[in-house]
Amino acid sequence: MSVLITGGLGYIGSHTAIELLQSGKEIVVIDNLCNSKEIVKDKIICITKKDFKFYNINLLNGNAVEKVFKENNIKSVIHFAALKAVGESVKNPLEYYDNNIISTLVILKLMKRYGIKDIVFSSSAAVYGNAESMPIKENQSLSVNNPYGRTKLIIEYILKDLYKSDNTWNIALLRYFNPIGAHESGLIGEDPNGIPNNLLPYISKVAMGQLKEVSVYGNDYPTIDGTGVRDYIHVVDIAKGHIKALEKLDNKLGLVIYNLGTGKGVSVLQIIELFKKVTNKDIPYKIVGRREGDVAQCYADPTKAQKELGWQAEKNINQMCKDAWNWQRKNPNGYN
Ligand code: NAD
Numbered sequence: 296m297s298v299l300i301t302g303g304l305g306y307i308g309s310h311t312a313i314e315l316l317q318s319g320k321e322i323v324v325i326d327n328l329c330n331s332k333e334i335v336k337d338k339i340i341c342i343t344k345k346d347f348k349f350y351n352i353n354l355l356n357g358n359a360v361e362k363v364f365k366e367n368n369i370k371s372v373i374h375f376a377a378l379k380a381v382g383e384s385v386k387n388p389l390e391y392y393d394n395n396i397i398s399t400l401v402i403l404k405l406m407k408r409y410g411i412k413d414i415v416f417s418s419s420a421a422v423y424g425n426a427e428s429m430p431i432k433e434n435q436s437l438s439v440n441n442p443y444g445r446t447k448l449i450i451e452y453i454l455k456d457l458y459k460s461d462n463t464w465n466i467a468l469l470r471y472f473n474p475i476g477a478h479e480s481g482l483i484g485e486d487p488n489g490i491p492n493n494l495l496p497y498i499s500k501v502a503m504g505q506l507k508e509v510s511v512y513g514n515d516y517p518t519i520d521g522t523g524v525r526d527y528i529h530v531v532d533i534a535k536g537h538i539k540a541l542e543k544l545d546n547k548l549g550l551v552i553y554n555l556g557t558g559k560g561v562s563v564l565q566i567i568e569l570f571k572k573v574t575n576k577d578i579p580y581k582i583v584g585r586r587e588g589d590v591a592q593c594y595a596d597p598t599k600a601q602k603e604l605g606w607q608a609e610k611n612i613n614q615m616c617k618d619a620w621n622w623q624r625k626n627p628n629g630y631n
């Protein structure tokens with residue numbers, strides 16, 4: 296019996312594939328490589344010494360995906376595959392709705408047809424929009440600021456409706472905060488196309504001397520130093536959360552929702568300072584205007600996952616920066 300991982304060669308998917316293989320599970324991966332590289336498969340095998348089946352398939356192609364269901368004995372699905380760049384989603388909403396929502400429907404319909412009812416879905420703190428109070432609990436009201444976030448919220452509703460229609464499904468909605476860092480081996484990590492949009496990959500490239508300086512988007516927020524505060528969490532901790540969620544689904548507990556965060560907020564200036572210390576590199580920055588759509592702060596209350604899943608983040612922000620730097624230093628051009 297295998298766990299089907301969609302988007303399993305991507306940033307979080309590849310780290311989760313490693314945790315699953317290392318915990319003795321068999322996996323099957325679907326990824327169309329629109330934001331990842333096939334070499335990631337070799338790296339996963341190199342780290343785990345375990346092989347697995349990989350299908351280079353677009354999830355929008357239902358017939359091709361059905362072949363995967365026919366050829367494998369799938370027990371559960373972890374659905375990572377999605378487009379995830381917020382700015383791009385504002386420019387190109389139809390592509391985001393099409394890719395993220397239709398691919399989910401393809402997977403869910405096939406799961407239903409083949410009697411597979413356990414799914415872990417990659418949701419996001421984006422579904423909390425501009426949350427009214429911190430730290431954010433799972434039962435806080437939901438709202439979104441952009442098409443990307445809306446795809447996540449719509450899929451959450453689709454999954455809730457599906458569960459209402461048939462409560463023999465087991466569904467875990469995991470709302471990740473800001474995943475950063477990389478596997479300790481330095482063999483896999485985050486490899487964004489072009490100039491990074493997210494803070495950590497950007498800082499890493501400035502530390503490498505590949506980009507001139509970090510633009511800090513605003514220093515007039517009501518936060519500790521005026522810059523944006525986020526809940527950065529090590530990608531390996533996120534990956535481990537999926538193992539716990541799958542265990543939970545084995546106990547047939549219906550639809551569950553968990554924040555995956557550390558519960559600690561860190562500001563942009565704090566993280567630049569930390570990265571400087573860890574790398575011993577100069578990290579020039581300049582303060583610029585706020586980025587449209589940004590919120591002042593966003594950090595989780597992770598106690599529900601702690602109590603019910605027995606999961607909590609183990610790696611601190613220092614370790615996150617160290618591992619991000621280890622990956623960046625060893626792979627100055629990512630997977631290229
Ligand atoms: P990623 O882009 O590295 O991984 C996604 C993978 O899905 C990529 O390998 C891509 O090639 C694949 N993919 C996309 N569309 C596909 C399709 N139609 N068919 C087949 N494969 C397809 O992203 P990630 O950071 O690993 O994120 C994984 C999931 O977690 C996404 O759903 C994302 O929205 C969610 N998430 C990410 C973050 C974050 O900051 N990284 C935060 C919250 C939620």
Ligand code: WQD
Nearest residue numbers: 381419421473492493494497510511512523524525563589
């Ligand atoms: C972090 C902080 C910026 C870049 C995004 C998505 C969210 C989720 C995680 C998927 C903010 C500041 C950033 C830079 C900066 N993804 N910043 N200079 O926006 O919290 O979350 O990724 O679900 O949906 O929106 O992450 O890394 O872009 O920004 O000052 O060059 O760093 O303003 O305060 P964000 P981020």
